[in-house]
Each structure stands twice: as C-alpha cells, then as structure tokens.
Amino acid sequence: xxxxxxxxxxxxxxxxxxxxxxxxxxxxxxxxxxxxxxxxxxxxxxxxxxxxxxxxxxxxxxxxxxxxxxxxxxxxxxxxxxxxxxxxxxxxxxxxxxxxxxxxxxxxxxxxxxxxxxxxxxxxxxxxxxxxxxxxxxxxxxxxxxxxxxxxxxxxxxxxxxxxxxxxxxxxxxxxxxxxxxxxxxxxxxxxxxxxxxxxxxxxxxxxxxxxxxxxxxxxxxxxxxxxxxxxxxxxxxxxxxx
Numbered sequence: 001x002x003x004x005x006x007x008x009x010x011x012x013x014x015x016x017x018x019x020x021x022x023x024x025x026x027x028x029x030x031x032x033x034x035x036x037x038x039x040x041x042x043x044x045x046x047x048x049x050x051x052x053x054x055x056x057x058x059x060x061x062x063x064x065x066x067x068x069x070x071x072x073x074x075x076x077x078x079x080x081x082x083x084x085x086x087x088x089x090x091x092x093x094x095x096x097x098x099x100x101x102x103x104x105x106x107x108x109x110x111x112x113x114x115x116x117x118x119x120x121x122x123x124x125x126x127x128x129x130x131x132x133x134x135x136x137x138x139x140x141x142x143x144x145x146x147x148x149x150x151x152x153x154x155x156x157x158x159x160x161x162x163x164x165x166x167x168x169x170x171x172x173x174x175x176x177x178x179x180x181x182x183x184x185x186x187x188x189x190x191x192x193x194x195x196x197x198x199x200x201x202x203x204x205x206x207x208x209x210x211x212x213x214x215x216x217x218x219x220x221x222x223x224x225x226x227x228x229x230x231x232x233x234x235x236x237x238x239x240x241x242x243x
Contacts, residue, residue, distance in 0.1 A: 040075045042068055043103040043140075045094045045131070047113055049233075050081030054224030061227050066234030067107060071241070078103075086114045087127035095131055099138050106135050107237050109145040109204070111186050125189035132197045142199040143240050145233070146187045148208045151179040154215065155222030200240050207236050 044050050044064035052058025052065070059065075068077040078101060080094040087110045098106060108131065114124045128144070135142045150156060156179070187205055194201040211217055217229035225233060 040072075040105075041101055041103040042071060042075050042077050042105045042107075043098050043101060044077065044079045044081060044107050045085075045090050045098065046081045046107075046109040047085040048081065048083055049109065049225050049230075050079060051083075052230065054219030054221060055227045055230055061230055063225065063230040063233040063237070064107065066231055067237050067241070070234070070238040071105070075104075084113055085110060086117060086119060087111070087124050087131060088119070089113075091127050091130050095134055099134055102138055103135075103140050105241055106140045106142045107145070107202075108132065108135075108142060109233070111147040111190070112150075115147070115150070115182060115186065121185045121189050124186065125193060128190065128193050129197065132193055132199050136197050136199060141241065142197070143202050143237055144190055144194050144199050145202045145237065146190050146205040147183050148205055149180075150183050151176040152208070152214060153223055154218055158222065202236050202240050204233060204236055207232060 042064075044067070046064075048054075050062060050064055052060075052062030055061035062079070062081075064077060064079050064081070068075065078097075080090075080098060082089055082093055085094070090108070090110055108128075110128065111124065132142050132144065160176070183205070191201055193199070208214060208217060211232065217226060217232055218224070219226040219229070
C-alpha cells in the first residue's frame with residue numbers, strides 16, 4: 001500500500017494496487033481456464049480493485065472475473081488492471097494493449113489514485129477522454145464507473161477519528177465536506193466524458209450509497225472492495241452491458 005500521502009485528500013485513500021498486471025485469463029496455476037473458441041474479448045482497465053485485492057481469492061473473485069462469468073460463452077477476459085493506476089497510467093500502459101486486442105467490451109474504473117496523487121480534475125478528465133475516445137473509436141462498448149463515496153470508507157473514518165489507520169499518514173486529514181466535494185468534481189468529469197464519447201456511465205457511487213450494508217462492501221483493509229463489494233460492482237457493470 002502506498003503511504004506517501006500529501007495534501008488535501010492524500011490521507012483519504014490508500015493505494016489501490018498490490019498485484020501484477022498479468023491478464024487474468026492466463027495459464028497461471030489456479031487461474032480459470034481459457035476458452036479456446038472464444039471470439040469476443042472483454043477488457044478490464046483499473047487499479048488493484050480490478051486485480052481482486054481485498055477479496056479472499058483475487059484470481060477468481062475480482063469484480064472483472066464476476067463480470068466475465070456473466071457474459072456469453074464466446075467471451076474471454078484480459079485484465080489490464082495496474083498497481084497504482086491513474087487515468088494517465090492507463091493511457092500510456094493499458095490503452096496500447098487494449099486497442100491492439102480490439103475488444104468488444106471494456107470496463108473502466110479509475111479515479112481513486114488520481115485523487116490520491118492530487119491530479120487536477122481537468123487533467124484527469126483529459127486523460128479519461130483520451131482513453132475512452134480511443135476505445136470507442138475501435139468499436140468497443142465502454143463502461144465507466146464513478147468514484148465511490150470516499151468519505152464513508154472505514155480507513156478514512158478511522159483516520160479522521162484519530163485511529164490506527166493514520167499510522168504513517170500526513171496530518172491533518174481533510175474534512176468530510178472537502179472529500180465529498182472532490183469526489184463530486186471527479187464524478188461530474190466522468191459523467192461529462194461518458195456523455196460526450198458515447199460511453200456508458202455506471203454509477204457505483206449511487207450504488208454504494210444505496211447498499212443496505214455499506215460496510216460489507218469494503219475489505220478488512222478499509223479501502224478495497226470485499227468479496228461482497230466486488231460482486232456489487234460487477235452486478236452494476238453487468239446490468240449495463242449489452243453483449
């Protein structure tokens with residue numbers, strides 16, 4: 001986990017990455033088998049949440065795997081989640097691979113690491129536009145998730161209250177009002193990009209707020225999705241896909 005948190009919102013989110021960027025449909029021991037007859041491709045772009053960090057079995061319980069299992073049998077999955085990925089990282093490191101593969105469906109969930117590193121919302125929006133525009137130009141159906149309610153994350157709340165989650169973190173933590181405003185600005189940017197580029201908006205922020213047991217969506221680290229959280233995320237993306 002990244003701990004060099006600086007400035008406003010820097011203590012809000014711990015890094016969303018802890019695993020490598022290998023495709024989840026691989027020959028790694030224990031990985032789900034590749035369907036050799038699959039003719040359509042689903043690509044997942046994101047951070048460690050896309051890699052399943054926070055679940056009990058990341059290889060099988062990441063939300064992209066859940067999305068993949070809901071797709072028709074002629075699909076295969078390439079997971080391009082990258083540790084600490086920002087939108088700019090995805091443009092330089094994930095996008096070239098994604099476009100070369102000509103995917104039919106792409107899910108994008110980025111924003112937490114941009115907030116963490118204090119990327120201006122205009123810079124984030126520009127990178128997200130580049131990413132989504134290129135994927136759409138290749139004919140993919142692109143689904144983009146909104147940033148969740150960071151002010152409700154257990155790690156942030158513990159830090160706000162002076163708890164152990166603040167160990168090694170820069171003080172003071174930003175107020176909940178500041179956090180809510182920052183998340184709203186990012187989500188407005190995501191909404192604008194999806195509308196302009198013809199992508200599909202997946203409102204994970206609203207889904208988290210409406211969850212009957214929000215705490216069950218977060219893993220023990222207080223940041224990453226739990227198994228239940230991954231399933232909720234996947235269900236929202238799945239509902240928006242028209243394979």
